[in-house]
Amino acid sequence: MKVKLKFIGVVDIEVPSELRIDGDATVLEVIEYLENLNALKIDGLTVLVNKEKASLDKTLKEGDEILLLQPIGGG
Secondary structure (H helix, E strand, O other): OEEEEEEEOOOOOOOOOEEEOOOOOEHHHHHHHHHHOOOOOOOOOEEEEOOEEOOOOOEOOOOOEEEEEOOOOOO
16 A cells, blocks of 8 residues: 655655555554654654544555644744
8 A cells, every 4th residue: 555645844854755555554653664764753743644633543544645743842
């Protein structure tokens, strides 16, 4: 299955725009995969799947769009 990725926040390395996944996967599994690529840290991440807030245990489907929002601080 293929899912699309969009990332909003501070990131130091390139994040893939699409992932091909064998079998079923959850949002958490995708995040852990990206974390292993050193693309992001899971702490404080907000996740939307198809423009709706999603839990980490949500099972993904073919063509889902995952939007990862990393908190930005400052002042």
